[in-house]
Amino acid sequence: MEIVDLEEQYEGEYCVCLERWSEDMKDAGNRKELWLRRMKDRGLRVKLALVDGRPAGMIQYVPIEHGFAQGRDAYFVHCIWVHGYKGKGVGNQQKKGLGKALLAAAEEDARALGAKGMAAWGVSLPVFMRASWFKKHGYKKVDKNAVAVLLWKPFAADAVEPRWIHEKKKPELTAGKVTVSAFVNGWCPAMNMVFERALRAAAEVGGPVEFRPVVTADRSAFLEWGIADALFIDGKAVRTGPPPSYEKILKKIASRAKKIKR
Ligand SMILES: CC(C)(COP(=O)(O)OP(=O)(O)OC[C@H]1O[C@@H](n2cnc3c(N)ncnc32)[C@H](O)[C@@H]1OP(=O)(O)O)[C@@H](O)C(=O)NCCC(=O)NCCS
Incomplete structure (x- = not known):
């Protein structure tokens, strides 16, 4: 070695x-x-x-x-x-x-x-x-x-x-929408995977889904939020370690969207 x-x-x-x-x-x-x-x-x-x-x-x-x-x-x-x-x-x-x-x-x-x-x-x-x-x-x-x-x-x-550097604020919600707030820094492929899957899933569900990316490779964005990598669906943090599958993320977003459509 x-x-x-x-x-x-x-x-x-x-x-x-x-x-x-x-x-x-x-x-x-x-x-x-x-x-x-x-x-x-x-x-x-x-x-x-x-x-x-x-x-x-x-x-x-x-x-x-x-x-x-x-x-x-x-x-x-x-x-x-x-x-x-x-x-x-x-x-x-x-x-x-x-x-x-x-x-x-x-x-x-x-x-x-x-x-x-x-x-x-x-x-x-x-x-x-x-x-x-x-x-x-x-x-x-x-x-x-x-x-x-x-x-x-x-x-x-x-x-x-x-x-x-601790979390400074929580993602805001938009009334009548499913907000998918995805933070990505780039350093970790597993976290990058979560971001890309959430992006795809949000687009697939469409309709009331609002995808809000925050690219924390930009240091000022990281310092503003105090969050490097994370996924929130309607303000609720999704566990990202280990990375959830595409299907799991899709299901979570789709189930929120269904509630709004009713
Ligand atoms: C934590 C980690 C980096 C340690 O690396 P490693 O090469 O496995 O560790 P080492 O070999 O140096 O030491 C681990 C153990 O092996 C033992 N060991 C070392 N050489 C050994 C040998 N030749 N034969 C048998 N055991 C040995 C060490 O004594 C140590 O035992 P201990 O934990 O009971 O003290 C590695 O296990 C790992 O990558 N884990 C996953 C971490 C992870 O998820 N990283 C991603 C974060 S983004």
Whole structure:
């Protein structure tokens, strides 16, 4: 196994979270590519773990002012992922030390770039990106937003502890309409998938459905709402982790539309 920087030859794999085999990924559109292009100029760092020359793990981190937390002189880890699907792509590569090596390489890189600390997000539940995994690697919980835990490892005594940027307002409703408010940032293909599915489903139901996109790749839009990625149907948040299927989103929107038509 070796840890390398993201090179052009691996960008395709990286943009689909090393899951080229996945049918679901086809629903994610090209927002990750656009995000990559945009964030390259804003200090995005990506490291890959190669196994037999093939990308099997990745970590992406940005200067914290481009992440979802408030802070300074630090990096923010959006995502660390080691391919975990047996029999698909590079197979299950978890629990072989790739995650540990990726995090160590990212921290070393951030220190070399002058950062005073590393922030990361994890979830407090034993699913998805567990906060507990970071805790094992010396991170402590410094803030919480529902199940999203903000984790922090300072490298210097004068490092400033970060805080989440919290939700600032809720989507408004329009009388007589089904409002589908979809927020998309671009960093996460799974979240991009939810956005694209909601867009398609809203168009398919049509009629009273009002689709309201908020593209939070635009930093001012993110700061206005304090929401990076989310889906609300008539103001109610839809659970997006794991991403709901197209059919599920369609059903939710259609059932609201039926109530309005009556
Ligand atoms: C969390 C994650 C990044 C950790 O990466 P990993 O490569 O599996 O982790 P590591 O191998 O470094 O460590 C995991 C465990 O394997 C163990 N391990 C490491 N090397 C090992 C080896 N050679 N043999 C057996 N076990 C080993 C470690 O001791 C550790 O055990 P512990 O959790 O009980 O302490 C990875 O599991 C993952 O991607 N999970 C899903 C996260 C996710 O959903 N990310 C997307 C968020 S956007």
